[in-house]
Amino acid sequence: xxxxxxxxxxxxxxxxxxxxxxxxxxxxxxxxxxxxxxxxxxxxxxxxxxxxxxxxxxxxxxxxxxxxxxxxxxxxxxxxxxxxxxxxxxxxxxxxxxxxxxxxxxxxxxxxxxxxxxxxxxxxxxxxxxxxxxxxxxxxxxxxxxxxxxxxxxxxxxxxxxxxxxxxxxxxxxxxxxxxxxxxxxxxxxxxxxxxxxxxxxxxxxxxxxxxxxxxxxxxxxxxxxxxxxxxxxxxxxxxxxxxxxxxxxxxxxxxxxxxxxxxxxxxxxxxxxxxxxxxxxxxxxxxxxxxxxxxxxxxxxxxxxxxxxxx
Numbered sequence: 001x002x003x004x005x006x007x008x009x010x011x012x013x014x015x016x017x018x019x020x021x022x023x024x025x026x027x028x029x030x031x032x033x034x035x036x037x038x039x040x041x042x043x044x045x046x047x048x049x050x051x052x053x054x055x056x057x058x059x060x061x062x063x064x065x066x067x068x069x070x071x072x073x074x075x076x077x078x079x080x081x082x083x084x085x086x087x088x089x090x091x092x093x094x095x096x097x098x099x100x101x102x103x104x105x106x107x108x109x110x111x112x113x114x115x116x117x118x119x120x121x122x123x124x125x126x127x128x129x130x131x132x133x134x135x136x137x138x139x140x141x142x143x144x145x146x147x148x149x150x151x152x153x154x155x156x157x158x159x160x161x162x163x164x165x166x167x168x169x170x171x172x173x174x175x176x177x178x179x180x181x182x183x184x185x186x187x188x189x190x191x192x193x194x195x196x197x198x199x200x201x202x203x204x205x206x207x208x209x210x211x212x213x214x215x216x217x218x219x220x221x222x223x224x225x226x227x228x229x230x231x232x233x234x235x236x237x238x239x240x241x242x243x244x245x246x247x248x249x250x251x252x253x254x255x256x257x258x259x260x261x262x263x264x265x266x267x268x269x270x271x272x273x274x275x276x277x278x279x280x281x282x283x284x285x286x287x288x289x290x291x292x293x294x295x296x297x298x299x300x301x302x303x304x305x306x307x308x309x310x311x312x
Contacts, residue, residue: 001083001187003029009080009102011035011087015052016172020088020109023176025060029183033080037091038066071095084187087141088175096143104187106141109175111168113153114139115201118146123167125204127229130221132158134167136174138182140193147201149193152182163231163249214238216261216312220252220279235287238262238311245311248293249285256280260310267306272296274311 112122235246
């Protein structure tokens with residue numbers, strides 16, 4: 001089977017999946033259809049906008065399908081006759097009947113070293129937990145979420161400077177690498193997928209809006225983990241003068257406690273420091289509600305009397 005012969009249906013929705021679709025097209029794979037989530041209203045004017053993946057597909061004149069519930073509506077795939085379906089951050093669970101439809105099954109790209117961090121937020125969870133190693137897994141899909149056999153894993157080092165934005169970028173590049181190096185070999189029977197050890201599985205849940213409020217009672221290492229896991233979007237926040245103050249980059253300074261939790265204990269050219277539950281954190285990058293993102297020095301310049309005030 002050559003790449004030009006392989007009939008691929010690509011399923012994906014957000015920005016991170018667009019480059020992988022583009023990579024398949026630029027590499028002359030035969031993408032015969034794209035499935036993405038329904039378009040949504042965005043912005044103050046509630047304008048309906050295409051999903052990022054849909055925009056890329058239309059620019060290449062690829063047929064686009066947007067079922068509200070894929071489990072109830074996938075008959076269109078019969079006409080596309082896919083040899084394989086590739087999903088990357090699609091956003092819906094595929095039913096078994098759909099998984100059985102393509103000749104070579106359905107493959108998924110998942111942002112962790114499976115079976116660790118099955119579920120909806122593996123990239124953010126790795127940062128929240130302070131992990132130093134993650135990875136992208138190319139796997140054969142099964143009916144139960146993230147339980148399918150593993151085709152290949154690409155390990156990714158997590159640096160101290162990484163946040164969700166930078167780690168997603170690494171994941172995207174890894175996804176492209178995995179597909180280009182393994183897709184044809186898998187379809188041509190040169191790779192035997194390996195079963196996961198379910199006893200080693202851990203799960204992570206979708207991060208909802210109420211999780212964006214940072215919890216100052218957490219140990220400072222965990223607090224910084226949450227800041228990294230939520231940055232730059234949507235951004236974890238604290239309250240300052242009844243306004244949301246997004247904390248977009250921070251680091252642990254020490255493990256001393258001399259002041260009440262949430263007190264600003266330093267605000268000068270050398271740092272913006274806040275007392276945590278078991279130590280002190282330094283705020284590097286932040287964004288006050290209604291304002292642009294800025295470094296701590298710019299924030300201090302606009303708020304000259306911060307010392308001994310509180311965030312909460």
